[in-house]
Structure formats: C-alpha cells, structure tokens
Amino acid sequence: MVPDKTGASVRDAGTQFLLTGPGTPPRVLLRSLWEARTLVGVLARKDFFVRYRRTRLGLLWAIALPVVQAAVLAAVFSSLVSGVGAATGDRGTSYAVFVFAGMVPWAYFSAAFTAGATSVVDGANLAQRIYFPRLVLPLVAVTTALFPLVATLLVLLGLVVVLGPGLGLATLWVLPGAGLVMVVALGLALLFSAAQVYLRDLRFAVSAGMTVLFYLTPVIYPVTRAPEALRPVVELLPAAGPVELFRHAVGAAGPGLWRSVAASLVWAVVAGGVGFVVHCRRDRVLADLL
Amino acid sequence: MTARIELSAVSKRYRKYDDTARLGGRLGQLLTRTERSWLPALSDVDLTVHPGESVGVIGRNGAGKSTLLQLLCGVTAPTTGSVLVRGRVAPLISVGVGFHPEMTGRENVYVNGTILGMTRAEIDRRFDDVVAFAELESFIDTPVKFYSSGMFVRLGFAVAVEASPDVLLVDEVLAVGDFAFQVRCFERMNAIRAAGTTIVVVSHNMSSIRGFCDRALVLHGGRIALDGTTFDAIARYHDLGSRAAGQTTDPAGKLEVLDVALLAQGEVTGHARAGDEATFRLRVRALQDIAAPFLWLGIESGQGVVVYSEARINDPMAPLAAGEEATYEVRLPLDLPTGTYYGDIALHEVLGPGRSQLLGTGARQSFYVSGRGHVHGAADLRAAFSRTDVPA
Structure with a gap:
C-alpha cells in the first residue's frame, strides 16, 4: 500500500478504504464506477421520472418540449430566412425533418451537458454525506437525459415516415449519432463538473455559452448556409458531429460530415480525458469545497 | 482482532476563501497564486476502533466532530x-439523505438502499423488515412529503440499519424521533453492535452517549482531549466548557463583563454531584453610574426546560459608580437529576416600578450533574418515602 503518483490513496474499492490523500488512482476509480453502475441507473431513473410527477401530461412533456421548440424554429426560420427550406439536402428532405433531426441530438447535448456540468455542485447534499465516486454525478446527468433522447428519437422516426425521406438503412445513422452525442456530452461534463467546484462562474458561463453554441452549431440551418469564413469553426464545434450524423440519417448531411464527427470525437476524448484526470486527483476532496 | 477503524496522525485543514465577488480581485487571484490561509479542523488524531465497539464523540461546536465523521465515511x-476503514459504512449523518418528497416510501427505500451500497436483491429481501421496523406498513406507498418528520426519520433509520453496515455513523439525528422510537433505535443499535457492527455516535445529548456508548472521545480544538470511559469524557467535556472564554453581552453599554464562572465545591468546574453547592460568579466593571443593579439567575435543562429562574428585582444591590469593579455570586444547592444543564447569571438595572433593563451577562455555563440513582424529572426534590400505617 504505497501512495502512487496521483498523490494518493484508496487501495481497495470494495469493502475497505485507506485514505492518505485527495485522489483515487484511475484503476480503482474505474472499478468503483463499475460497482456504482446500479446507483447511476437508479439515480437517473429517479431524476427523470420525478420531474414529471404530479403533472397531468406526465412523460408527454419530455416529447412536447423539443417538438414545440423545433416547430417554432422551423416556422420562424423558413419564413424569415428565404431559401433555407430549399437548401436542405439532395434527397428533398423537408425543412421540418431537417430541423428536428438537428434538434434531437442538440436537445440531448444541451440537457446532458448543462446538468452534467453543475452535477457535482448540485449534488452537494448527497456528496457531502456519503461517498461514491464523484464521477457518478455527471454520469447520472448524462444518463437521465437519455430518456427524452429516446422519446424524441421516436418522434423523429415518425416524422421521417410521414414527411419523408422514409425509413431505410441510412436511418440507422441515428445510432452512432446518439452514441457520439452521449460521449461528447459526457466528456465535457466530466471536465466542467470538476472545474465548476473551483469556479462557480462556470454555471453562468455555460448557459451563456450554450445560447451562442445553439446558433453557431448547424442545428437549424445547413452548414452550407454558414458564412464561408465561419464554416471551419461551425463544423468543428463539439455538437456538430452528432448533428451532422443525424442529418446523414435523414439524407441531409453537409459536405464536412466526417470532419465534424472527427472533431466531436476529439472534443470528447480531450475534455473527457482531462476531466477524468481531475476527478481522479481530487475525488476525495471535491466535497470539501461544496 | 482486526480493527475496523484506524486513524493515524490524521490532520485535516480546510482552505479559507473569502467571498468577495469583486471581479478585479477574482481575476487577480486567477493570475497570481496568492498565499492562502488554512483552517485546521483536526490535528494529529490517532484512533483505533474494533468491531462491536460503540464510541461516543463529544465536543463543542467547531471541535472537529463533523470532520471526523466525514473522514470516517470517506467523503x-x-x-x-x-484513515483506514474496513467494511461497509452507513452514515446516519442525516437520515433520509436522497429521499425525494414526491416519491413514495417504497421508491425511496430502493433509492436510499442503493446509495448505501445494497443490491436490488438485498433490498428486496430486507424490504419487509425495513417497513416493519419503521412501522409504516400502511404508508409505504404514500409520497414521503406527506410523512411527519418522525415517520421520515423512522424510514431513514430503518434503511440504514437494515443495510447491515460494518460501521454505523450516527450524528444527532435520533433526537427527532419520539421517545418510544428512540428506545427501539437504541435496542436495534445494540443488537447490530452485538453482531459486530462498530458504531460511532456524535451527540450533544450526554444521556444518550452515556446510555449507549462504552467509550467516548472528547474533541477540543481539533484534538482528542480525552479518549476513555464515557463518565470521564463527559466530565472533561463540561470542564472544558466552563473554562472556555465565551462571549459576553452588555446591550446597554453601561458595564463591561469581565468574567463569569461556575464553581462547585469551591472549584471552577463543569461537573458536579447532586446536592453539591454551586456558585455562579460574575465580575463586572461599571462604565457609567448604575443606581439600582440587581442579579438574575436562570437554570435550564439540556432539554430546554427552565428548571429555575429568579430575578431579585425587589432586592437591588448597592449602586455602582462609573469605573467601579464588582464581583457578584449566587450560591445554590444543585438538587438536580442526572443530565446536562445550562446556567445564566446576569446583572440588570431597575428603571422604575416593574421596569428593568439587562446590563450584562456572561457566557452561558454548561455543566453536568451526576444525579442520585433512579431520580428523573426536572428537579430532585429529595422526597421522603415511608409507610405510615405501621408504627416504626
């Protein structure tokens, strides 16, 4: 039982713990995360279903919100910005399907990342009283948002059937799209959830940033409509990859699809990697600052 | 026997950070690593606790009790x-942590059980026991927001105990339940302790520490001031309390409180035996002329019951001249049952018929009385018991 180079601490994750410093070695942290997998599921299910308790429409809200948002955006933009509707793809994808295909991963990204970024601070009540790896909290946030993701995905498939281009093998691209948006949201949430403990300003910076990102990321317009100079930036934003993959599934991806996917993967790996290291090193003392 | 808890040379400091929200200052802090100040919470603590032991932790606010518990549960x-802890830890630090008001008792048991490290199968198996112990059979499918605070605590306690922890940490929470439930909690804790669970209890209620623990620690200023029998620990705790220089108040600004002390059998102490003569002493310096000062004494039990209070408003002391120092004493026999008490001594001034003003009071003196056996209640009235129909 020698303290290792992370500056710490826990040897045996299972039934005993030895604390000599603020960190948890990566291997031990991963193992205790694995042991906490039921906890993640239980907390995520609780967070999601409790939200709709005592509402008349219940789970319908999980679908209704993104649908209304997408409908309004589709109506406003197709009438205000001329030509947007026409330029949405080679397979004649309707603008409604085009926008909703962007909204599904965006809504997930926004919900999962925003909740994940503040998860450790918001979970103070629990985190200060009982130990579990603090990584559980962003994981719960990202998992909770999966419920509405599935719901909106079903609506998207309905739209694809009704408004075209119809289901096909290409539709399966929503699956890697969903996988990618989860990974990106988780990666960023890992980093921000730990950073937020030290810098509370991030809560507000994140919500400001999300507003900017919403319009920069090609969610409601095709990449090709972005100003030429901005296009490299727009294509490389964290959520651009999943959005483009969903577009691909409805036959309306931009020319930079794979560049965007690669960029999203880089975001996920870099932010997630740094976030994981920070969590490893500060796992046992994050609660001190809550 | 392998120890359950082993702390060696443990110190814990917290960083103090100021809450100024000035942007300039913040940016400055981001750029330069400034010298930071630290707040020591625990210093050089060694502690070994074995399976089946129950240890009480007592100390004043800020003595390091909560930090110790946080270290023990790995937070x-x-x-x-x-810090080495062997086995599953269940903190009762705040019963029902993670309880969601909109969820039913049943749902909360599953969430809380999982948080405490139980598997679904384990919870299924113990569910009926949890509900039975909490006596909530007919409310288990009701959202817990409709529960009374007692029901809430019962359910939380039941889950924690049924999680069959190797180490149970209890922090003052049992004070919420009613008396009958507290008794059952202690019985239950005794049972799991007999089965090998180590229990650490933090409480300000000396009677429950005495009733439940066979060993106690006194924490003072982040250090272990005493690790011994509960009786010695309680005496030490009150000694430390009566010597601690507390805040004094002089709302009228007419005098300065120099010192306040409690003496039993002629010594400054926080521990007395029933029937001892106690002396409350108050030393003051008058800042202005005070025409008719009078003394007030109040004694309150640890449960907040006023045991005795008397104001000598009709019997004022000699006038005080500005600058004059005076020492006042109130002497009384401590005919009290076992327990913790608080004493306040204060100097007031008569302002007119039936009107008075508080001039100054010292820090509240807490003390522990070791009462006569089998005496309970607010006061020990020293009744004489006899049978009178038979000539002696």
Whole structure:
C-alpha cells in the first residue's frame, strides 16, 4: 500500500478504504464506477421520472418540449430566412425533418451537458454525506437525459415516415449519432463538473455559452448556409458531429460530415480525458469545497 | 482482532476563501497564486476502533466532530496521516439523505438502499423488515412529503440499519424521533453492535452517549482531549466548557463583563454531584453610574426546560459608580437529576416600578450533574418515602 503518483490513496474499492490523500488512482476509480453502475441507473431513473410527477401530461412533456421548440424554429426560420427550406439536402428532405433531426441530438447535448456540468455542485447534499465516486454525478446527468433522447428519437422516426425521406438503412445513422452525442456530452461534463467546484462562474458561463453554441452549431440551418469564413469553426464545434450524423440519417448531411464527427470525437476524448484526470486527483476532496 | 477503524496522525485543514465577488480581485487571484490561509479542523488524531465497539464523540461546536465523521465515511480525505476503514459504512449523518418528497416510501427505500451500497436483491429481501421496523406498513406507498418528520426519520433509520453496515455513523439525528422510537433505535443499535457492527455516535445529548456508548472521545480544538470511559469524557467535556472564554453581552453599554464562572465545591468546574453547592460568579466593571443593579439567575435543562429562574428585582444591590469593579455570586444547592444543564447569571438595572433593563451577562455555563440513582424529572426534590400505617 504505497501512495502512487496521483498523490494518493484508496487501495481497495470494495469493502475497505485507506485514505492518505485527495485522489483515487484511475484503476480503482474505474472499478468503483463499475460497482456504482446500479446507483447511476437508479439515480437517473429517479431524476427523470420525478420531474414529471404530479403533472397531468406526465412523460408527454419530455416529447412536447423539443417538438414545440423545433416547430417554432422551423416556422420562424423558413419564413424569415428565404431559401433555407430549399437548401436542405439532395434527397428533398423537408425543412421540418431537417430541423428536428438537428434538434434531437442538440436537445440531448444541451440537457446532458448543462446538468452534467453543475452535477457535482448540485449534488452537494448527497456528496457531502456519503461517498461514491464523484464521477457518478455527471454520469447520472448524462444518463437521465437519455430518456427524452429516446422519446424524441421516436418522434423523429415518425416524422421521417410521414414527411419523408422514409425509413431505410441510412436511418440507422441515428445510432452512432446518439452514441457520439452521449460521449461528447459526457466528456465535457466530466471536465466542467470538476472545474465548476473551483469556479462557480462556470454555471453562468455555460448557459451563456450554450445560447451562442445553439446558433453557431448547424442545428437549424445547413452548414452550407454558414458564412464561408465561419464554416471551419461551425463544423468543428463539439455538437456538430452528432448533428451532422443525424442529418446523414435523414439524407441531409453537409459536405464536412466526417470532419465534424472527427472533431466531436476529439472534443470528447480531450475534455473527457482531462476531466477524468481531475476527478481522479481530487475525488476525495471535491466535497470539501461544496 | 482486526480493527475496523484506524486513524493515524490524521490532520485535516480546510482552505479559507473569502467571498468577495469583486471581479478585479477574482481575476487577480486567477493570475497570481496568492498565499492562502488554512483552517485546521483536526490535528494529529490517532484512533483505533474494533468491531462491536460503540464510541461516543463529544465536543463543542467547531471541535472537529463533523470532520471526523466525514473522514470516517470517506467523503473527505485527510490533509496528512491516514484513515483506514474496513467494511461497509452507513452514515446516519442525516437520515433520509436522497429521499425525494414526491416519491413514495417504497421508491425511496430502493433509492436510499442503493446509495448505501445494497443490491436490488438485498433490498428486496430486507424490504419487509425495513417497513416493519419503521412501522409504516400502511404508508409505504404514500409520497414521503406527506410523512411527519418522525415517520421520515423512522424510514431513514430503518434503511440504514437494515443495510447491515460494518460501521454505523450516527450524528444527532435520533433526537427527532419520539421517545418510544428512540428506545427501539437504541435496542436495534445494540443488537447490530452485538453482531459486530462498530458504531460511532456524535451527540450533544450526554444521556444518550452515556446510555449507549462504552467509550467516548472528547474533541477540543481539533484534538482528542480525552479518549476513555464515557463518565470521564463527559466530565472533561463540561470542564472544558466552563473554562472556555465565551462571549459576553452588555446591550446597554453601561458595564463591561469581565468574567463569569461556575464553581462547585469551591472549584471552577463543569461537573458536579447532586446536592453539591454551586456558585455562579460574575465580575463586572461599571462604565457609567448604575443606581439600582440587581442579579438574575436562570437554570435550564439540556432539554430546554427552565428548571429555575429568579430575578431579585425587589432586592437591588448597592449602586455602582462609573469605573467601579464588582464581583457578584449566587450560591445554590444543585438538587438536580442526572443530565446536562445550562446556567445564566446576569446583572440588570431597575428603571422604575416593574421596569428593568439587562446590563450584562456572561457566557452561558454548561455543566453536568451526576444525579442520585433512579431520580428523573426536572428537579430532585429529595422526597421522603415511608409507610405510615405501621408504627416504626
């Protein structure tokens, strides 16, 4: 039982713990995360279903919100910005399907990342009283948002059937799209959830940033409509990859699809990697600052 | 026997950070690593606890009790030294942590059980026992927001105990339940302790520490002031309390409180035996002329019951001249049952018929009385018991 180079601490994750410093070695942290997998599921299910308790429409809200948002955006933009509707793809994808295909991963990204970024601070009540790896909290946030993701995905498939281009093998691209948006949201949430403990300003910076990102990321317009100079930036934003993959599934991806996917993967790996290291090193003392 | 808890040379410091929200200052802090100040919470603590032991932890607010509990449940790591805990830890630090008001008792049991490290199968198996212990059979499918605070605590306690922890940490929470439930909690804790669970109890209620623990620690200023029998620990705790220089108040600004003390059998102490003569002493310096000062004494039990209070408003002391120092004493026999008490001595001034003003009071003196056996209640009235129909 020698303290290792992370500056710490826990040897045996299972039934005993030895604390000599603020960190948890990566291997031990991963193992205790694995042991906490039921906890993640239980907390995520609780967070999601409790939200709709005592509402008349219940789970319908999980679908209704993104649908209304997408409908309004589709109506406003197709009438205000001329030509947007026409330029949405080679397979004649309707603008409604085009926008909703962007909204599904965006809504997930926004919900999962925003909740994940503040998860450790918001979970103070629990985190200060009982130990579990603090990584559980962003994981719960990202998992909770999966419920509405599935719901909106079903609506998207309905739209694809009704408004075209119809289901096909290409539709399966929503699956890697969903996988990618989860990974990106988780990666960023890992980093921000730990950073937020030290810098509370991030809560507000994140919500400001999300507003900017919403319009920069090609969610409601095709990449090709972005100003030429901005296009490299727009294509490389964290959520651009999943959005483009969903577009691909409805036959309306931009020319930079794979560049965007690669960029999203880089975001996920870099932010997630740094976030994981920070969590490893500060796992046992994050609660001190809550 | 392998120890359940081993702390060696544990110190814990917290960083103090100021809450100024000035942007300039913040940016400055981001750029330059400024010298930071630290707040020591625990210093050089060594502690070994074995399976089946129950240890009480007592100390004044800020003595380090909560930090110790946080270290034991692994929520925080020591700054230096090492903490080793063997087995599953269930903190009763705040019963029902993670309870969601909109969820039913049943749902909350499953969530809370999982948080405490139980598997679904384990919870299924113990579910009926949890409900039975909490006596909530007919409310288990009701959202817990409709529960009374007692029901809430019962359910939380039941889950924690049924999680069959190797180490149970209890922090003052049992004070919420009613008396009958507290008794059952202690019985239950005794049972799991007999089965090998180590229990650490933090409480300000000396009677429950005495009733439940066979060993107690006194924490003072982050150090272990005493690790011994509960009786010695309680005496030490009150000694420390009566000597601690407390805040004094002089709302009228007419005098300065110099010192306040409690003496029993002629010594400054916080521990007395029933029937001892106690002396409350108050030393003051008058800042202005005070025409008709009078003394007030109040004694309150640990449960908040006023045992005795008397104001000598009709019997004022000699006038005080500005600058004059005076020492006042109130002497009384402590005919009280076992327990913790608080005493206040204060100087007031008569302002007119039936009107008075508080001039100054010292820190509240807490003390512990070791009462006569089998005497309970607010006061020990020393009744004489006899049978009178038979000539002696």
